[in-house]
Amino acid sequence: MTHRIEPRSGVAFALGKGAELVVLDPDGGQVSDxxxxxxxxxxxxxSNGRTFDYEETIRLTTGAQLWSNRSRPMLTILEDTVGTHDFLLTPCSVATFEHFYPDKPVHQGCFGNLAAALAPYGVxxxxxxxxxxxxxxxxxAADGTLRVDPPTSxxxxxxRLRAEMDLVVGLTAxxxxxxNGGTFKPIDYYIRDHADDR
Amino acid sequence: MTHRIEPRSGVAFALGKGAELVVLDPDGGQVSDxxxxxxxxxxxxxSNGRTFDYEETIRLTTGAQLWSNRSRPMLTILEDTVGTHDFLLTPCSVATFEHFYPDKPVHQGCFGNLAAALAPYGVxxxxxxxxxxxxxxxxxAADGTLRVDPPTSxxxxxxRLRAEMDLVVGLTAxxxxxxNGGTFKPIDYYIRDHADDR
Structure with a gap:
């Protein structure tokens, strides 16, 4: 069953060890934190730092694992039709809206959406x-400066990622x-449990 | 007064708002987390992520600020005679020693040293x-892969950094x-308080 994350919102859910999570861009050009x-x-x-340590790259795609702050693999990327993701920048928030878009309405952003969705889990x-x-x-750039471009998705x-331990996952549009180039779009996801293999 | 951090050790200390911290490489070629x-x-x-967000670069040197997870400046880099630092990788630890140096003796690393030094502060x-x-x-590299080379210091x-709020700082050799290219050396540091200006 495919779930839709409506534009500018977020969800949280349990993902058991061995289950697979597919995060899908239904309209193209959208990011999911x-x-x-x-x-x-x-x-x-x-932890981005532990992941960069063990994967020895900042560009994570098929075959890479996402590691925890306790040096354990949490997720493995099994399949990736895009190959461009970011693990440097933090979720947008009231503070980042005020900083980067001082003339636009402030939004709680992915940070606020994640905080609200994850609160029931004690986060x-x-x-x-x-x-x-x-x-x-x-x-x-070669000098380390960065910019944010629209996704190529x-x-x-x-x-598609596999959980390497029992997880709570937060996910946004x-x-x-x-x-996302100023276009707020939804994100779709679905979970494939072991049970689906039977 | 200059303090010495002995090889493979760490310290923690208070750094009041406005005070300056100088971290100095006495022998060259050493790293301080x-x-x-x-x-x-x-x-x-x-937070490396918040810092990359607001500084729009992963290469931090004179003029840059180091930001907190709550989007507030914690430290400003006032002077920097090297210009090459890292904010991608995590402190070395028992887990990283086991991963990267399976044939060498395990050490608690900067992570263990920081944890011990910071415990009295509730960290x-x-x-x-x-x-x-x-x-x-x-x-x-252009493809995102990274390597760890000896410092150029x-x-x-x-x-030299200025505290932008009252801080507890952890610092290692x-x-x-x-x-550090396999040479374990000390690190020196000193604090310049407002009082020094009088």
Whole structure:
């Protein structure tokens, strides 16, 4: 069953060890911020730094794992039709809206959406790390400067990940102007459990 | 007064708002992992993601600020005689020693040293973020792959930072083989308070 994340919103859900999560861009050009926690202890959380350490790259695609702050694999990327994601930048928030879009209405952003969706799992705002920003297109210049371009994802593009432990996952349809070229679109996802194989 | 951080060890100390911290490489070629917390609430902590967001670069040097997970400036880089630091990789730890140096003795690393030094301030292991790795030399290839090279810092090179809020700072002389080319050396630091100006 495919679930839709409406534009500028977010969800949270359990993802059991071995289950697969497919994050799909239904209209193309949209970003989805993904965070993950150990379901048994939400202080264990995905870490861009540990992932960069162990994967020895900042560009994560098929075959890469997303690691926790406790140096354990949380998710493995099994399939990826885009190949461009970001793990450098944090979820958009009231503060980032005020900073980057001072003339536009402030939105709680992916950060506020994640905080609200994850609160029932005991996750506080301070527990929200740098997200794995699915489909986000952040080119880096040779001098280290970065910019945020619209995603290259097209309708139907997706990434498929396997949970390597029992997880709580937070997932959004991004709310910021830059990350999706100013077009706020939905994100679709579905979960493929072991049971589906029977 | 200059303090010495002995090889493969770490310290923690208070740094009041407006005070300046100088981290100095006495012998050249050594790395110092730096973490910072709001002294009034250690759940507020330096964040590589928020820093990359607001500075729009992953290469931080003079003029840049290091931001917290709550989108507030914690430190400003006032002077920097090296210009090469890393904010991508996490402190070396038992897990990273086992991963990268399976044939070498395991060390608690900067992570263990920071955890021990910061415990009296109420900081737990899970509160230790990706550090700002002073003098660490992590070249990135165009495809995003990274490697760890010896620092380019020479004897006497330093970075000078100003605290933008009352902080608790953790600081190490790095314990990993790759980051300092296998030579474990000390790090020096000193604090310049407002009082020094009188």
């Amino acid at each position: 993904l965070v993950a926690y150990n379901a048994a202890d939400v202080r264990e959380v995905i 506080t705002e301070d527990d929200i790390p740098t997200a794995f920003n699915v489909f986000m297109n952040v080119p880096l 097209k309708t139907g593009d997706f990434i 991004c709310s910021a102007y830059a990350s | 730096l973490v910072a917390y709001n002294a009034a609430d250690v759940r507020e902590v330096i 737990t292991e899970d509160d230790i973020p990706t550090a700002f790795n002073v003098f660490m030399n992590v070249p990135l 020479k004897t006497g090179d330093f970075i 790095c314990s990993a083989y790759a980051s």
